Amino acid sequence: EPEVTQTPSHQVTQMGQEVILRCVPISNHLYFYWYRQILGQKVEFLVSFYNNEISEKSEIFDDQFSVERPDGSNFTLKIRSTKLEDSAMYFCASSEVLAGKSEQFFGPGTRLTVL
Amino acid sequence: GENVEQHPSTLSVQEGDSAVIKCTYSDSASNYFPWYKQELGKGPQLIIDIRSNVGEKKDQRIAVTLNKTAKHFSLHITETQPEDSAVYFCAASTDDKIIFGKGTRLHILP
Numbered sequence: 001e002p003e004v005t006q007t008p009s010h011q012v013t014q015m016g017q018e019v020i021l022r023c024v025p026i027s028n029h030l031y032f033y034w035y036r037q038i039l040g041q042k043v044e045f046l047v048s049f050y051n052n053e054i055s056e057k058s059e060i061f062d063d064q065f066s067v068e069r070p071d072g073s074n075f076t077l078k079i080r081s082t083k084l085e086d087s088a089m090y091f092c093a094s095s096e097v098l099a100g101k102s103e104q105f106f107g108p109g110t111r112l113t114v115l
Numbered sequence: 116g117e118n119v120e121q122h123p124s125t126l127s128v129q130e131g132d133s134a135v136i137k138c139t140y141s142d143s144a145s146n147y148f149p150w151y152k153q154e155l156g157k158g159p160q161l162i163i164d165i166r167s168n169v170g171e172k173k174d175q176r177i178a179v180t181l182n183k184t185a186k187h188f189s190l191h192i193t194e195t196q197p198e199d200s201a202v203y204f205c206a207a208s209t210d211d212k213i214i215f216g217k218g219t220r221l222h223i224l225p
Binding site: 004033041042043044045048055056058091093103104105106107108109 | 149151156157158159160161164204211212213214215216217218
């Protein structure tokens, strides 16, 4: 069964450093998303991406965040200068069509720890 | 924007009994309501979903109901089993994003 994969599973970084979280969405999917989950809290939408551009983003997704699809398979989330409060699980998801019209498949997540 | 409220935050039921989780949403434009199960160390997994043109949907031991007028939707799990223990999230979606509730930690007691 096809699945979304994410690397690394755990990333530890110093405050102020840049991190790149990587995702490989399901191959025939066209819509890509990033969510985050602070420990013990709900999953929060960050950004959706379609046709090589951001289609929607939340208030959380400020200038410190960026997304990119550098090639035909990877989808990345970059945090330019990490803050302590960026510590969370980051989930990538993909769907065949728009979120409201088809299932979003979630990856296993990357745990980001900012020290 | 959309706001999804979910209750209860924790639920313990005896194995074999039923569990009910309730959610409300605020944006009448939401048209898709998925439910996710999250096990420890894993990402959310879709277990069932319902669209706004349907009032009820069932899949084996799991059922969802939707009341568009009241903006309520619920998850019902019957004949609960130990493997049902997990965190369950309701969510509401328009087209571009999914807004999650805060989650319900379900414990199935032996």
